[in-house]
Amino acid sequence: MRSAIAGSLVVFAAVAAFAQTSRGTLAGTVRLRDAAVPAVTVEVKNTSTNAVLTATSDKSGRFKLTDLPEGVYEITVPPLGIAADRFDQKDVAIKAGQTTTLEITLKQGNLGVLGDDNGYIAIHNNSQDIRGPAPRTRDGHPDLSGVWNINVDPHPVPASLLPWAQGVMKERVETNFRDQPAGLCLPDDPTPTLPLLRKFVHTPKLLVQLFEQEPHYRQIFLDGREHPNDADPTWMGHSVGRWEKDTLIVDTAGFNDRSWVLFAEGLPHTDKLHMIERYRRPDLGHLLVDLTLDDSATFARPIERHMTWQLAPKDDVLESICTENNKYQRNAGIK
């Protein structure tokens, strides 16, 4: 039995040897361009029960879920950094005693502009098989040091904006986000959500984050100090961190109101913006990052993002001087 679904997905179903069972199997491969992609989460939702199961692609990009109740399913692969957009396929039938095979070809993100995904998949693929416990600093806390490949929240809840902010966003959409600060080589986003490399240098009293965009560094003070009173507002704000068991909680305030926050969203905010990050390193190769943005003058409710970053031990942050040859103003028609 064979059927085809329009798009990049083709479904083949073959009668398995054990046709007596009431369960079926879903299997396939995840690819981007011509390359298999390992360690990708494939989400499989039963449209009758809303139950969601997940599988992870192996080194060859293959995945498999067995023992699925017969029914109709929706298949989703969350976006991968800047490299690949979300993949959705509805109406995938799983039949008893049969294996349905999905050949998933992800759609290139960022419109596929060469080099603009910053080699995300290459880094992702080079960072597999990293196993072991999280290292610890001399004072016993998890050591967050390393080069991290930031990934996006796979299921972001849309921000709820107050009317003035909705108006700003309408204008930004209508002008193709032309006036983003990054276009002028200014810092764009103080939140750690742009899915590129970010290097952590962690000492017991200080966590330094290094990255390839302006302003290229961020200091998080772990020495018990508090935010200064009446300091000048800044693009990145003032950050202090404290430990709650094995979670580093970073509190940042003192922002100016000029940045556009949250990668892919470009939201406005006021200088009342308050950012909380929670960092956990459950093992050597992963960093769990929970982000909360609160600005009651802009957001109807706090915004949360939940990300899993991957250690990229074979890569490093590199020099990138934005003003070297920036043609954005000419290209975007900014006088």
Add this chain to the structure above:
Amino acid sequence: MRTYLFVACAIACLTTPVAAHHSFAAEFDITKPVTLTGKVTKIEWTNPHAYLFVDVTDAQTGAVTNWEIEMGSPNGLTRLGWTRNMVKAGDMVTIEGSLGRNKPTLANARSVVMTATGKKLGAASSEATQ
């Protein structure tokens, strides 16, 4: 200041831009794809974007136009397997991309293929993991 357009949706994003690092949609028109074949005259291996300059000859009139082709940053291209010497002045290339909005001879590159070898540049790293 690289061009990052995160497309969180499929078709809707062709008409609804989304913010990223800075806006692709402000610079280039995705509804105007271009394919250009010509001789490389210059390379700018610079931040925030690398550029190829390519002489394209009109098949009917013989007129030569020098196109400016924007790519990602040197760092991003390097991670895809490029080196700064991979393409030289005089090489023939074919480029697929989108037309610039504010300069008639500007485009970006979704792919660059070396005419002499047929090699598609910038795809090596991910495919090398096969």
